[in-house]
Amino acid sequence: MICRDCKSVLPDLLLDPASPSNTAAQAHVDSCSECRAELNELQATFALLDEWTAPEPSAYFDQKLAVRLREEQTASPAGWFERLRSRLLFNTGRQFRPAFAAALAVVLLIGGGTIADLHMHTSAPATSAAITDLQVFDKNDQALQTMDQLVQDEGSSDDPVVEPIS
């Protein structure tokens, strides 16, 4: 076993040194001082974490959270661009599924055509072109509807239906 492979399995070795799958790593650690030092550091970190206890929330935590929640509930809903951005930022899985990307490309094409059309009838804007494009795009009802449908569809089409062979 080489050092790079050994270092990638060091956490496994630390948590379960007796496991047969860690025999090779254990043998390497016994013969390699660099990896042994790293295992010792990891061990020290885990020992430190064992001692650590999570702090108690402050007495007003629940009240503050309730106020924040009410503020968020009464705030005006975010535009679709903001929602899309937060989805891409915070969604933990499947956000780059090919279907989603393809549908987004279609939306951008529709939006792009609308923007080009609108630009012919408006005078040169003072703000930057990108901001103007986004503002126009934000008002594009067609794009908005497509995006809403996209967001709703995403949850339901996760499991592909397998057609039975007759």
Ligand SMILES: [Zn+2]
């Ligand atoms: Zn090593």
